[in-house]
Amino acid sequence: MKNIVLCGSMKVLSKIYEVQMLLQEMGYNVLLPKECIEGLPKVIASRAHFDRILDPQNEIILIVNEIKNGIENYIGPNSFAEIAFAFYYSKRVYLLNDIYKPYEDELVGWHVIPLKGNLNKIK
16 A cells, blocks of 8 residues: 655645545555644644655655635645655655646656646556
8 A cells, every 4th residue: 555645735624634535545545744734833743744755655745736815726835845855855746736837847847747636647
């Protein structure tokens, strides 16, 4: 069973939970940013989630990039940092939806894969 680490804004937590359930039904072990969900201080939550991304058993990272504040495919600064970190450590990085235009050059250059809502495209 492969592990998938989910990342995304806590403002779309209900979608993160929905994606978690769908991936578990597909047979994946899904790891959430639990320290963020629990409301721990940012420094603790971020370090714990970066450790989760770095873990060699967790080779797939999925960014839940939903509409936020009217912005489609939104990726916030924390999720972008997680993408950069995952890229540096040669993890496969997917976006639940499409490329977030402000970061398009980096996301395309780092071979981040937009799923456009289709979780079956995860390899």
